[in-house]
Amino acid sequence: MDSxxxxxxxxxxxxxxxxxxxxxxxxxxxxxxxxKEQWEVGFLPVDSKGATSHTEHYIALWNGGWIAALxxxxxxxxxxxxxxxxxxxxxxxxxxxxxxxxxxxIEILYTALPIVLIMGFFFQTVHSLExxxxxxxxxxxxxxxxxxxxxxxxxxxxxxxxxxxxxxxLDGTEAPGRNAPTLYLPANRxxxxxxxxxxxxxxxxxxxxxxKRDMTPGRTEHIHFKPLKEGEYVGKCAELCGEFHSEMLxxxxxxxxxxxxxxxxxxKAEGNEGRLGPEYDRTDWYQxxxxxxxxxx
Ligand SMILES: [Cu+2]
Numbered sequence: 001m002d003s004x005x006x007x008x009x010x011x012x013x014x015x016x017x018x019x020x021x022x023x024x025x026x027x028x029x030x031x032x033x034x035x036k037e038q039w040e041v042g043f044l045p046v047d048s049k050g051a052t053s054h055t056e057h058y059i060a061l062w063n064g065g066w067i068a069a070l071x072x073x074x075x076x077x078x079x080x081x082x083x084x085x086x087x088x089x090x091x092x093x094x095x096x097x098x099x100x101x102x103x104x105x106i107e108i109l110y111t112a113l114p115i116v117l118i119m120g121f122f123f124q125t126v127h128s129l130e131x132x133x134x135x136x137x138x139x140x141x142x143x144x145x146x147x148x149x150x151x152x153x154x155x156x157x158x159x160x161x162x163x164x165x166x167x168x169x170l171d172g173t174e175a176p177g178r179n180a181p182t183l184y185l186p187a188n189r190x191x192x193x194x195x196x197x198x199x200x201x202x203x204x205x206x207x208x209x210x211x212k213r214d215m216t217p218g219r220t221e222h223i224h225f226k227p228l229k230e231g232e233y234v235g236k237c238a239e240l241c242g243e244f245h246s247e248m249l250x251x252x253x254x255x256x257x258x259x260x261x262x263x264x265x266x267x268k269a270e271g272n273e274g275r276l277g278p279e280y281d282r283t284d285w286y287q288x289x290x291x292x293x294x295x296x297x
Pocket of ligand 1: 147148150201202203237238239240241245248
């Protein structure tokens with residue numbers, strides 16, 4: 001409603017500027033809540049940085065993927081905005097604009113760029129897999145982790161000792177995993193983690209290690225890796241495995257090799273010698289009938 005007493009209507013430029021300032025302020029406030037560490041790991045768990053010999057590869061693939069996707073997004077959004085502004089309909093325009101198709105440079109660009117991107121993703125993924133899931137470094141320590149409803153047994157095979165885990169009890173307190181079983185891992189040693197299940201499908205997951213592996217009855221899965229950073233981590237079963245799945249928690253302590261030897265010697269002193277083997281499996285119904293006897297394991 002224009003009236004002589006009202007100020008002159010602001011031009012569009014002013015509104016655009018205000019919108020820009022508001023947007024910049026909002027994103028500054030939002031981004032200020034994030035730390036440098038969070039950015040470095042692409043908002044994966046912060047303690048994953050340098051945690052194992054695999055995490056840097058996962059983080060690189062994850063961040064690289066996002067950077068490539070955002071670069072494509074920025075170019076696409078930029079081109080769209082540019083077209084909207086430059087080729088907008090003006091008052092003097094009449095009829096349809098000039099129709100353009102089979103523009104060779106654009107067609108070639110839109111074919112070549114995706115090929116380059118997909119090849120880039122492909123080789124980066126293969127490279128990451130070679131250093132993580134396909135890592136076959138023989139373990140200096142063989143450690144068997146056995147999932148069972150609803151806890152974990154840890155067999156330190158190289159040291160010939162074991163630890164029998166008891167289910168955690170969630171009582172609503174702040175530190176639910178405090179009394180959960182703890183898996184000790186020696187830092188800077190190659191580890192062959194052997195994952196088995198005694199009953200149903202469980203899943204071994206330490207979020208900070210950026211790795212998760214299903215534990216299927218009748219099969220042994222391996223993770224060959226090297227913990228690099230001493231510290232405490234939390235882990236849990238990541239496969240819905242029954243009534244108390246949520247209490248199937250464990251802790252991981254990455255300690256120096258000396259401390260690891262001391263811990264396993266302590267288990268021996270307590271009489272926890274040997275391995276809690278398949279004789280404690282609840283059933284062998286799940287044995288893969290296609291697997292030949294004696295083969296595999
Ligand atoms: Cu489970």
